Amino acid sequence: MEKRVIHVAHSPDSDDAFMFYPLVAQKIDTKGLEFKHILKDIESLNRDAKEGKWEVSAVSFHAYPYIADKYVVLPSGGSVGDGYGPIVVSKEPLDTLKGKRIAIPGKWTTAYLTLKLFEPDFTPVEYYFEDILPAVVSGEVDAGLVIHEGQLTYKDFGLKKFVDLGEWWKEKYNLPLPLGCNVVRRDLGKELIDLVAQLMKESITYALTHKEEAMEYARKFARGLEQDPERSERFVSMYVNERTVDYGKDGREAVYLLLRLGKERGIIKAEIPEKIFSDEI
Missing domain, CATH: 3.40.190.10 (Periplasmic binding protein-like II)
Incomplete structure (x- = not known):
């Protein structure tokens, strides 16, 4: 039986490569799904998501209100800066x-x-x-x-x-800053969305518990840090950690606050959904 292909679009950087490595390299049981990498810069991914181009994609939280009709946010896979960021x-x-x-x-x-x-x-x-x-x-x-x-x-x-x-x-x-998230297309249906969410969490957990193996793969994407193992590992650990496995209560609170402030200040023109995460819907 032919496997269902799920395209996973993300930035060509080491933290994304680290968390997606177990999925793409089939280090975990993907339950009959085949995951294929699509590598693009984040702004291109934001634009693609407005067209609903990829089944799973990394996007900026700023872009999410504009694509909420097509996507929901996965509970795992977020890039969250706790006291650091851009x-x-x-x-x-x-x-x-x-x-x-x-x-x-x-x-x-x-x-x-x-x-x-x-x-x-x-x-x-x-x-x-x-x-x-x-x-x-x-x-x-x-x-x-x-x-x-x-x-x-x-x-x-x-x-x-x-x-x-x-x-x-x-x-x-007094909150972490949620920067990026992984979204899954709504038209996949609840059963497949839940499976993708489960596999995403398993992929991140595998990478964190097999750090050297995942880092060896991720370093290929460490732009400017390819020959600097210490800083490349530091960068990955900044954005792939326990908050990537699960945003946590304060992480989710920060997501809603960030979007609400953007709307109130007139920066975000789209409506902010009441429910954002796939496990809330």
Whole structure:
């Protein structure tokens, strides 16, 4: 009998690769499903999700209200920063971000949403996320909003931190900052959605309990950190941990707060669903 193919779309970074490795490498029993990787940057994934392109996808929480008619959020697989997150960096020290030209990795990213909550008055300049640090170094922009491995490598470029948005969020709301999530398409039906949710949790748990094996695979995706095992492992552990297995009560509270604030400030134009997670529906 031919296996049902489930396309899993995610960013080509080491934390996503780490958590999806057991599924793709069939290290766990996939119950008759075959999972295939689709690798794209997060802003492309956000756009694809608006079309309902992939059965399972990583997306930004900022984008979720716009795709809620097509997807639900899986209870596992979230990227949550507990006291850390996207960082605004600059070449020279800045007193304020007000009125500055800031390179961003996309207007649908949660990093952008959080920056708008922190400072509403700036000029966003969209860049592919890997081009943000060079743009700041060259002086094309006043500052850059860095995500992924850039959170650990910006000092290598001689850049200075203005604010860590995850740290700011924690101080202001005493909650972790939910950045990304894995979503599953509603038209798969409840039985298949529940199975995908179960396998996602098993995949993350396997990766965390077979860390060396999963890290060996994930390092291939550690952009800028391929030859730096210590920092590549640190980055993965920042975004694949117990909160990735389960958001926790405060993690879910933070999701709803982030989206509500985005709506109240006029940043998010779509309606916020009352129920977001697949196990709530």
